[in-house]
Amino acid sequence: MRDFDLNLVRTFVLLYETRSVTATAESLHLTQPTVSYALQKLRRRFGDELFRRSGAGLVPTTTARDLYEPLHTALAGIESTVSDSVSFDPATAQTAFTLCLSDLGEVSLLPPLLAAIKTRAPGVTFTVHPLDVSDVEGRLGRGEIDAFIATPLISSRRVERVPLFREGHVALVAEDHPRLRGSRISQAQFEAERHVTVVGPAGHDGPRRALELRGLTGRIALQVTRYSSLPYLVQRTELVGMAPRRLAEVWRDENRVRLLELPFELEPIVVSAYARRTHSRSPAQQWLVDFMQEVLG
Structure with missing residues (x-):
């Protein structure tokens, strides 16, 4: 092991x-030539x-598949030990995090995060960028952002998914809608009314697909790109x-809208x-x- 650099393990795992x-x-x-040189050393070593x-x-060989699990486990153990010795103290830290959120996240998830951060980590600040699921994985890998919150399932070896919560849907109508009363909308009423739906880069397209199905x-009378415009429309x-x-x-607390249970x-x-x-x-x-898991979960 005297001639084996631990950084080679990290390179292999990634x-x-x-x-x-x-x-x-x-x-x-690192530069690509540096990683390629490290790969050459790994090939010679094994x-x-x-x-x-x-x-x-890249397609791993049988040897690489056999090596991955033990090397990944060993690396995780070493990283955990080192991280414990260089701990992060939220009470005294002066740290800036960069997140990617959709407009839904900015409206419904940022407020509880900011309320909790005030007492737990007063020196921590956030910068929020718009969520575009087409490039957010690469931005995370390049270190441009620290985390992102999204609804689409993203399966990747480069990122880890931490489920926060599950949530259902409701219909949203004007408080004084001339035909829709009560707390529910029937199937016949739903089919007879005209709809506004959202299509955009955040990847949350369940309502649109429900109409298509x-x-x-x-x-559909109107398509918009951001959920934040719905209550005003x-x-x-x-x-x-x-x-x-x-x-x-x-939205109901701040706008003249009512929530109706869906018929499906x-x-x-x-x-x-x-x-x-x-x-x-x-x-x-x-x-x-x-x-985030504690506060939002």
Whole structure:
């Protein structure tokens, strides 16, 4: 082991998880030639090619598959021990975190986070960027953001998913809607009304798909790109919108809108936090993940 650099273990684990020299270099803040040189050393050390190139990225050999689990476990143990010795104290830390959130997240998730951070970590600040699921994984790997919160299921070797909560949907209508009364909307009423729906980069398209499945795309009078516009559009029109319950309850307190139970089951959304994998997080990032899970979960 005297000639074996521990950084080679980290490089191997990330190559296995990302299947990409480029992504591994971004995660380690190294150049691609440096990672390629490390891969050559790994191949010599284990006497195996370890990864073969293909159109879909690097493909691990049998030897690489056998090595991954024990090396990953060993690395995680070492990282945990080192992180414990360089602890993060939220009470005294002066740290800035960068998050990606959709407009739903900014409205319904940021307030409880900020309320909790005030007493637990008064020196911590947040910068929030818009959520675009098409590039957020790469930004996380490059260290541009510390975490993001999203509803789409993202399965990747580069990021770790931490489920926070499940949430159902309700219909949203104007408080003085001329036809819809009570606390529920019937199937016939739902099909007869005109709808507003949201399409955009945040990836939350359940209500739109629900209309498509029921053959109601012809009843869509308006499509917008952000959920934050729904209460303002609904309260001044006769349109029907659909939104996650928690968000709709926030709107009801601040706008002239009512919530109606839907006449069908709409698949609940699962809101999750995504961050780098455990062995790649700093102590501060690990605290952030634990904090979000505790407060929002």
